[in-house]
Amino acid sequence: MRHANLVEAFQNILPSESVLFEPEDLRPYECDGLSAYRQLPMIAVLPGNEAEVIEILKICEAEKIPVVARGAGTGLSGGALPHADGVLLSLAKLNEILEIDPVACTARVQPGVRNLAISEAAETYGLYYAPDPSSQIACTIGGNVAENSGGVHCLKYGLTVHNILKLRVLTIEGDVLEIGSEALDSSGFDLLALMTGSEGMLGIISEITVKLLPKPETARLVMAAFDDIEKAGAAVANIIRAGIVPAGLEMMDKMTIAAVEEFIHAGYDPDAEAILLCESDGSNEVVANEIEKIRDIMHESGAVRIDTAHSDAERQRFWAGRKAAFPAAGRVSPDYYCMDGTIPRKHLAEVLRRIEDLSLEFGLRCMNVFHAGDGNLHPLILYDANRSGELEKAEAFGARILEICIEAGGSLTGEHGVGIEKLNQMCLQFGDAERDLFHAVKAAFDPDSQLNPGKAIPSLRRCAEFGAMHVHRGEEKFPDLPRF
Amino acid sequence: MQTRLDEQFQNTPQGREAETILRSCVHCGFCLATCPTYQLSGNELDSPRGRIYLIKQLLEGQEVTRKTQLHLDRCLTCRACESTCPSGVEYARLLDIGRNEVEQTIKRSPIDRMLRFALRKVLPNRSLFAFVLKSARLSRPLLPERLQRMVPAQPKIRQNPPQANHPRRMLVLQGCVQPALNPDINHAAERVLDKLGIALVDAQQAGCCGALAYHLDAQPEGLDAMRRLIDAWWPYIANPDKLIEAIVVTASGCGVMVKDYGRLLKHDSAYAEKAARVSELAKDIGEIVAAERPELTRLLENCPAPEAEAIAFHAPCTLQHGQRLDGVIESILQTAGFRLTRVGDTHLCCGSAGAYSIVQPHIARQLRDNKIAALTRDDPAIVVTANIGCQMHLQSGTQLPVRHWIEILDQVLCGQTEDRFP
Numbered sequence: 001m002r003h004a005n006l007v008e009a010f011q012n013i014l015p016s017e018s019v020l021f022e023p024e025d026l027r028p029y030e031c032d033g034l035s036a037y038r039q040l041p042m043i044a045v046l047p048g049n050e051a052e053v054i055e056i057l058k059i060c061e062a063e064k065i066p067v068v069a070r071g072a073g074t075g076l077s078g079g080a081l082p083h084a085d086g087v088l089l090s091l092a093k094l095n096e097i098l099e100i101d102p103v104a105c106t107a108r109v110q111p112g113v114r115n116l117a118i119s120e121a122a123e124t125y126g127l128y129y130a131p132d133p134s135s136q137i138a139c140t141i142g143g144n145v146a147e148n149s150g151g152v153h154c155l156k157y158g159l160t161v162h163n164i165l166k167l168r169v170l171t172i173e174g175d176v177l178e179i180g181s182e183a184l185d186s187s188g189f190d191l192l193a194l195m196t197g198s199e200g201m202l203g204i205i206s207e208i209t210v211k212l213l214p215k216p217e218t219a220r221l222v223m224a225a226f227d228d229i230e231k232a233g234a235a236v237a238n239i240i241r242a243g244i245v246p247a248g249l250e251m252m253d254k255m256t257i258a259a260v261e262e263f264i265h266a267g268y269d270p271d272a273e274a275i276l277l278c279e280s281d282g283s284n285e286v287v288a289n290e291i292e293k294i295r296d297i298m299h300e301s302g303a304v305r306i307d308t309a310h311s312d313a314e315r316q317r318f319w320a321g322r323k324a325a326f327p328a329a330g331r332v333s334p335d336y337y338c339m340d341g342t343i344p345r346k347h348l349a350e351v352l353r354r355i356e357d358l359s360l361e362f363g364l365r366c367m368n369v370f371h372a373g374d375g376n377l378h379p380l381i382l383y384d385a386n387r388s389g390e391l392e393k394a395e396a397f398g399a400r401i402l403e404i405c406i407e408a409g410g411s412l413t414g415e416h417g418v419g420i421e422k423l424n425q426m427c428l429q430f431g432d433a434e435r436d437l438f439h440a441v442k443a444a445f446d447p448d449s450q451l452n453p454g455k456a457i458p459s460l461r462r463c464a465e466f467g468a469m470h471v472h473r474g475e476e477k478f479p480d481l482p483r484f
Numbered sequence: 485m486q487t488r489l490d491e492q493f494q495n496t497p498q499g500r501e502a503e504t505i506l507r508s509c510v511h512c513g514f515c516l517a518t519c520p521t522y523q524l525s526g527n528e529l530d531s532p533r534g535r536i537y538l539i540k541q542l543l544e545g546q547e548v549t550r551k552t553q554l555h556l557d558r559c560l561t562c563r564a565c566e567s568t569c570p571s572g573v574e575y576a577r578l579l580d581i582g583r584n585e586v587e588q589t590i591k592r593s594p595i596d597r598m599l600r601f602a603l604r605k606v607l608p609n610r611s612l613f614a615f616v617l618k619s620a621r622l623s624r625p626l627l628p629e630r631l632q633r634m635v636p637a638q639p640k641i642r643q644n645p646p647q648a649n650h651p652r653r654m655l656v657l658q659g660c661v662q663p664a665l666n667p668d669i670n671h672a673a674e675r676v677l678d679k680l681g682i683a684l685v686d687a688q689q690a691g692c693c694g695a696l697a698y699h700l701d702a703q704p705e706g707l708d709a710m711r712r713l714i715d716a717w718w719p720y721i722a723n724p725d726k727l728i729e730a731i732v733v734t735a736s737g738c739g740v741m742v743k744d745y746g747r748l749l750k751h752d753s754a755y756a757e758k759a760a761r762v763s764e765l766a767k768d769i770g771e772i773v774a775a776e777r778p779e780l781t782r783l784l785e786n787c788p789a790p791e792a793e794a795i796a797f798h799a800p801c802t803l804q805h806g807q808r809l810d811g812v813i814e815s816i817l818q819t820a821g822f823r824l825t826r827v828g829d830t831h832l833c834c835g836s837a838g839a840y841s842i843v844q845p846h847i848a849r850q851l852r853d854n855k856i857a858a859l860t861r862d863d864p865a866i867v868v869t870a871n872i873g874c875q876m877h878l879q880s881g882t883q884l885p886v887r888h889w890i891e892i893l894d895q896v897l898c899g900q901t902e903d904r905f906p
Contacts, residue, residue, distance in 0.1 A: 017525075017527070018527075020529075022551075023546070024538075024541070024546070024547065024548055024549060024551055024552060025529060025551060027537060027538075027541050027546070028528045028529055028533070028534040028537035028538060029528055031511065032511075032513075033511060033512055033513055035485055035486070035510070035511040036486075046526060046527055048526075072513050072516055072517075073513050073516075073528065073533075074512060074513040074514075074516075090526070090527075090528070092526040092527075092528075093525075093526035093527075095526060112526065114517060116517070135512065135513065135514065137514055137517040137518075137568070138512075138513045138514050138515075138516050138517040139513075260570075262572070263570045263571075263572065264570075324514075324570035325570075326510075326512060326570075327510050327512040327514060327569070327570035327571045328570040328571065329510065329571075330508050330509065330510040330512075330570070330571025330572070330573070331508070331570075331571055331572050334485065334486075334507040334508070335485065335486065335510065336510060385485070385486035386486055386487060386488075386507070
């Protein structure tokens with residue numbers, strides 16, 4: 001079908017303002033939260049309900065046109081990067097909370113509902129939705145499921161996959177699948193887990209039933225400042241070793257503290273080399289006890305200043321600062337490249353030292369902010385996209401960080417997804433057999449590879465080319481692959 | 485964000501300023517969450533991030549059409565996005581630059597141009613506006629009901645306060661539409677400040693603050709209004725014998741503009757210094773009263789407590805996002821003994837936004853109805869706010885009285901019990 005006919009087909013089912021097909025309107029949709037990668041889609045559509053989404057999918061299926069789903073466009077791995085010959089399917093208008101069941105402690109919501117909006121709506125019943133990605137003010141729950149998002153509280157409460165019960169998923173043919181159930185377990189293969197984190201490559205999520213938790217009786221937060229980032233790393237290990245599972249355990253380094261403090265005025269220690277934010281929640285008694293222990297451990301680990309938030313407002317402010325850390329980088333640098341590797345906690349200090357060495361080697365500054373409790377690093381490489389070659393340098397720096405993570409026994413992505421940006425490193429993390437399986441699963445749902453093609457799982461060819469460039473310590477990474 | 489500005493913008497002051505702002509945006513999308521128009525439309529093009537992108541492509545030399553203008557027009561300039569933005573993007577300033585640039589290239593329809601011209605000529609002209617308003621009020625019974633509600637009712641006006649005489653003196657901005665719509669706001673401010681030992685001085689010849697024209701696609705006209713106002717005020721400010729402590733503004737929409745004079749006129753060598761001084765002196769009436777809290781508390785001790793009426797406070801965007809005075813007036817009202825009801829989504833605009841409710845009536849009405857629902861959730865007896873525009877716009881959608889907060893503080897302080905709620 002020609003472009004004009006396709007536009008007309010969409011205009012027949014959607015209001016005219018919901019079909020964008022000229023570069024002027026499409027450009028604001030050319031990237032998500034990772035603006036270093038940009039691509040104009042052929043057409044962008046903004047359906048307002050599930051029925052319209054199904055109609056759109058049927059048209060795309062009939063014409064074999066790629067479909068890329070998009071929520072709020074806050075993703076940091078380019079998962080919603082448009083396809084040049086494809087349709088960008090914005091689910092932002094599907095933003096209704098359909099039902100909150102205070103007895104079952106669940107909420108049934110449309111994919112375009114903002115993460116934070118769920119907790120705000122559930123507050124009336126003393127409930128909340130636990131996973132809280134830093135972008136929770138804006139990011140959508142559909143995107144959270146697609147990326148299996150975490151957040152500062154996932155150390156204790158798990159990732160998205162641990163907090164959802166049921167999905168309505170539309171296949172590329174426009175058929176409706178109901179996956180999961182209202183109960184904690186459902187028979188058959190666990191497709192719910194498969195769908196979570198599938199980055200829009202298996203189906204389009206049109207409805208989500210999430211678990212809600214009762215708000216803890218109390219929550220208190222300790223902020224500990226260290227004059228040495230390694231001591232802070234050791235404190236993290238000591239807390240976990242003592243058998244404490246904090247509600248959140250986060251670290252920020254000096255440059256991050258300075259950038260964030262300018263926005264939020266939270267009262268972080270500006271002289272510290274690193275600060276830890278450690279939260280305990282639960283009953284008053286348990287929390288009082290745990291906070292006491294946490295303070296002791298921080299002290300023994302060499303903290304130079306230990307504060308406990310005096311009020312809930314102060315506690316929220318401490319968290320708000322942490323959650324604003326990525327965009328606050330915009331105050332110190334025009335561009336940043338956010339990494340998302342995970343490592344076993346015991347290697348924290350060593351990995352940080354190696355990142356610092358790389359920072360000198362590449363001549364680019366690097367802010368460190370991360371979920372220390374679960375070893376999920378978010379180094380922010382600061383660069384200036386207007387200087388030629390600097391993005392490439394940042395990418396190379398980032399790739400080296402991810403390789404260090406894998407060498408340390410960790411993985412490429414903790415919560416941001418692979419998207420477009422970590423495709424090459426997927427070749428390092430997985431061998432042929434695993435990648436074949438990924439492709440087989442993809443083909444089972446989407447035989448013509450129309451759903452978000454080219455993301456999250458690298459083609460064999462891509463890995464072969466990457467391997468050829470990437471001869472490591474004198475050995476070829478993939479001697480078993482044919483070279484092109 | 486990466487930028488590749490077109491040559492024609494690379495060396496203009498506006499172009500350079502726009503580039504600095506564009507580059508501070510990291511495209512995180514946090515602003516989408518608190519943007520009133522994005523919440524209604526779900527379209528990136530009606531979000532701050534989308535508009536930043538539209539302006540970016542304009543300045544990068546891509547072809548733009550009436551569509552870009554439409555999405556920029558739809559922005560309320562409420563600046564909720566600026567309060568949300570961790571990167572500190574000066575969005576409103578970028579929007580001003582973008583709108584001005586679009587205005588040069590895209591021609592509006594004759595009807596649109598006429599409407600905007602009429603608004604710019606009538607609203608800032610005090611006597612002309614008073615005439616139009618009076619005519620509308622007279623013909624009100626003849627209008628269909630929907631239009632009737634758009635004509636603000638005549639407020640009950642008390643006697644003008646006696647001219648106060650105190651060593652402490654402040655200038656007051658009369659504004660353009662406010663004296664005709666509700667002269668009692670400034671009278672109330674005068675009475676309250678009199679009690680606090682401050683005399684208000686009204687400068688002759690002082691007109692509109694320039695916001696209307698500036699935000700209705702006539703930035704040069706707006707800047708001229710600013711210069712005229714500075715000229716009218718300057719003899720008072722420069723007089724060493726009768727020192728002026730501050731310029732009091734009772735409409736937060738005007739206040740945010742006057743506080744910006746210094747920046748907007750910084751390239752005008754004849755006015756830069758004066759404009760900066762005026763901006764420095766400009767204060768919202770809330771700031772003035774809050775600074776006199778010990779005296780206020782003492783005065784309140786001698787006043788009967790207000791009737792236990794629940795008040796819903798609507799913080800105008802120009803107050804909370806523009807002037808960053810969130811919580812100041814709420815706290816004064818609590819000190820005065822009022823009970824503030826819980827209000828949801830306090831950060832969202834009511835849709836008034838200067839002339840927005842007239843040029844974008846559809847979106848403005850939706851926002852107004854949402855705002856009234858959020859304000860009345862806890863059953864208040866009255867809604868109070870801090871800007872004449874919000875007051876009139878909200879009043880057009882509810883039977884509850886909507887007042888300026890200084891009027892109800894005046895009622896408590898000055899012991900007036902007459903019913904002044906129309």
